[in-house]
Every structure is written in structure tokens, then in C-alpha cells.
Amino acid sequence: MRCCRVVGPLWAAAKHPAFASRPLFVVQPLDEHGKDTGASFVAIDHVQAGVGDQVLVLTEGNGVRQILAMGDQVPIRSMIVGIVDAVDMASGAGEGGRA
Amino acid sequence: MYLGIVKGTVVAERKSAGLEGKKLLLVQPIDDQHRPTGDLQAAVDTVQAGEGDLVYLVGSREAALALEPWFVPVDAAIVGIVDGMDVKR
Numbered sequence: 001m002r003c004c005r006v007v008g009p010l011w012a013a014a015k016h017p018a019f020a021s022r023p024l025f026v027v028q029p030l031d032e033h034g035k036d037t038g039a040s041f042v043a044i045d046h047v048q049a050g051v052g053d054q055v056l057v058l059t060e061g062n063g064v065r066q067i068l069a070m071g072d073q074v075p076i077r078s079m080i081v082g083i084v085d086a087v088d089m090a091s092g093a094g095e096g097g098r099a
Numbered sequence: 100m101y102l103g104i105v106k107g108t109v110v111a112e113r114k115s116a117g118l119e120g121k122k123l124l125l126v127q128p129i130d131d132q133h134r135p136t137g138d139l140q141a142a143v144d145t146v147q148a149g150e151g152d153l154v155y156l157v158g159s160r161e162a163a164l165a166l167e168p169w170f171v172p173v174d175a176a177i178v179g180i181v182d183g184m185d186v187k188r
Contacts, residue, residue: 007131008186012155014146015179016165024155024179026102026131026186039128039136042100042155051187061161075157075165075178078100 002057003030003084006049007040018074025049025080027057032089043078056082101136102181103128105152109141117171124148124177126156131186142175153181 004027012024023045031037034054041059046067049055058064061077068074109123122144128136145165148154154177156162162176163169 007188008184010155010184011182012179013182014148016145018165019179026184028131039101039130039134040132041130042102051185061159061164073164073169075161075176076100077157077159077161 001081002027002059003087004028004043004055004057004080005030005036006051006053006055006080008051010042016075018070018076019044025051027055027078027080030054032087034087041078043080044076045080047080047083049080049083054084054087055080056084100155100157100178101128102131103140103142103154103156103177104133105148105150105154105177106139107150115172117166117168118143118173121166121171121173124150126154126175126177128156131184132188140175142177143173144177146177146180148177148180155179155181 007026010024028040029038058079058081064079103126107125126142165176
């Protein structure tokens, strides 16, 4: 999973049926200090996240299929699965990369 | 999933089984600020997208799951045409 910030909603009328009535958001990956890192991407929302929230994003399709329980043919890879309240870093850790 | 801009079409007469009749488009992956995030890629289209459209795609194994039949050799599929974004930076 990735720690991300919700950047904003995205609308699409023409979409694959698996996405019907699922909120879509642009999310921006964050580093351990809460700064933007890497390219933003698109995720469906499963936890009523809001714009600006720091969230946990699942980026793997099998977990998404287990959560949605819509069968084996769900072409969705990224899903917001948690809202982050706090991140604690041990002092000095995280300077040289990811734990 | 990720954003992209449709740049063109790809025509391939000889294709693997399962890809017959599938429309292939050339897509530039971008972020929400429309900055390119990698090289152009060929993606199969499931939503009748066209050149210049802002779309979102799904990659890897899930791309094949967007197709019928789904056990086909693709790793990028256009699964939506973006009408609008409200991004706050």
C-alpha cells in the first residue's frame, strides 16, 4: 500500500461497467515526511475519503477483488482503503529510504 | 489506475488470439498536472476513446480483465474517459 494525499475528484461518464457508481479520486503519493513523491494516479474510494485527506491506497488488483467481492473479472487496481490519522517516525529513521 | 492522453491509433493485422477486433490506441501517461510520466504505450480501448481524449487506464493483469474474453495478452487498457477533474494543489 501507499501513503497518499487525496488531490481531488475525477468524473467519467464513459467507463467500464465495473466502475459504475464508484467515486474516483486523483491521489498523490507521499514520502515519510508527507511531501509529494512520484506521479499522481487514480484510485476508487472505499472509505468516504475527502479532498486533502492522507490515505492508504491499495495498489494491487487481487486485494481489490477480495474487498469488492464482484467475482474474478474486476479491472480495478487501486483503491483507497484507509484514512491516515498519524504517522510516527522513530528519530533519525527514514532519512535514507523506506523502512 | 493512471491518467493518459490518447495520441493516436495502432493498426496491427496479425495479433495474438483474443485480440481480434480490439482497438489499440497510443497513449501518453500523464499526472494530474498533464505532465508526462513515462513513455508512450499502446493500450487496448474499452470505452470508444478517441484522439486527444483524457482517459484513465488500468495496467498489468487487470488490463486483461477489462476485456471479454479476459485471458488475453494485454497489459494496458483504457477503462474510462475523463470528463473533468477538480484537483487542488
